[in-house]
Amino acid sequence: MTPDPKSLRLFASVLKHGTIAAAAEHEHTAAAAISRRISDLEEQLGVALIVRSNKGISPTPAGRALLNMAHRVLHDLDSIRTQMHDYALGMKGYIRIFANISAMHQFMPRELSAFLAECPMVQIDLEERVSTAIAQAVAENNADIGVLVVDTPVEGLEYLPYKEDELVVIVPLSHPLTGQQRVRYADTLDYNYVGLPPGGQMNLQLMRAARELGRTWRYRFQVSSYDSLCLMVESGLGIGMVPRRIALAYEKALGIKLVVLDEAWSHRQLHVCIRSFDALSPAARLLVERMTGKPG
Numbered sequence: 001m002t003p004d005p006k007s008l009r010l011f012a013s014v015l016k017h018g019t020i021a022a023a024a025e026h027e028h029t030a031a032a033a034i035s036r037r038i039s040d041l042e043e044q045l046g047v048a049l050i051v052r053s054n055k056g057i058s059p060t061p062a063g064r065a066l067l068n069m070a071h072r073v074l075h076d077l078d079s080i081r082t083q084m085h086d087y088a089l090g091m092k093g094y095i096r097i098f099a100n101i102s103a104m105h106q107f108m109p110r111e112l113s114a115f116l117a118e119c120p121m122v123q124i125d126l127e128e129r130v131s132t133a134i135a136q137a138v139a140e141n142n143a144d145i146g147v148l149v150v151d152t153p154v155e156g157l158e159y160l161p162y163k164e165d166e167l168v169v170i171v172p173l174s175h176p177l178t179g180q181q182r183v184r185y186a187d188t189l190d191y192n193y194v195g196l197p198p199g200g201q202m203n204l205q206l207m208r209a210a211r212e213l214g215r216t217w218r219y220r221f222q223v224s225s226y227d228s229l230c231l232m233v234e235s236g237l238g239i240g241m242v243p244r245r246i247a248l249a250y251e252k253a254l255g256i257k258l259v260v261l262d263e264a265w266s267h268r269q270l271h272v273c274i275r276s277f278d279a280l281s282p283a284a285r286l287l288v289e290r291m292t293g294k295p296g
Contacts, residue, residue, distance in 0.1 A: 006037070012071065205265065
């Protein structure tokens with residue numbers, strides 16, 4: 001049989017206090033019960049562990065070796081208990097997040113910085129994906145949390161309101177639309193766009209809105225980041241559509257102009273997507289509660 005932790009703890013306490021009676025008082029346990037535990041240990045291990053004398057109890061060489069090992073084992077067990085307690089409180093853990101490009105650029109850096117300042121021992125794996133793939137990844141348990149613009153909800157998932165943003169048009173300073181303060185989407189379709197990655201919610205929205213107008217959304221290039229998109233627009237390679245926060249940040253640094261998009265669908269709601277609160281780890285649940293303001 002393997003020595004149990006309680007027996008090792010009582011054995012260590014006896015050697016620390018020098019007598020079984022003193023250990024029994026400290027551990028609030030009957031002396032006879034401790035004596036029996038030590039006898040059981042000696043029987044299990046097949047070796048004498050203590051020597052009794054009128055001066056008290058001292059370890060045999062085997063007992064001294066066991067004491068050193070017991071200290072390590074008990075320390076590890078205490079560490080396990082502490083760490084599991086931290087996991088239960090959400091102070092430790094591992095969270096997988098898939099977020100779309102808009103959330104990544106506008107909200108997630110500050111969101112995660114604030115969360116990790118309070119929970120520095122939580123490990124977060126954050127990946128950028130297009131919105132159309134994020135919900136499916138959450139449904140298939142490839143991500144714990146998704147942050148996206150919902151197009152067609154995936155059945156069986158929960159969608160919690162997160163942040164709002166507003167889409168605007170950006171054009172190079174030499175563009176004919178530069179003199180406009182507001183523009184309808186139809187008026188932009190005479191020009192080539194710089195688009196975002198294929199399959200993304202933004203591209204789907206632009207194509208769908210163009211079809212409803214009986215028009216075609218034309219793009220000359222597709223890029224993977226807002227940085228690249230804004231630089232391509234500045235170079236006169238097309239116009240673009242980005243969230244207002246992104247446009248304001250780049251408008252100051254680049255030769256581009258922000259034009260308000262006069263369409264109801266330009267105002268978007270981002271959501272946090274999860275399988276369920278019950279399926280989340282304590283750390284992930286804590287993060288979702290911070291992001292959405294909704295307790296689980």
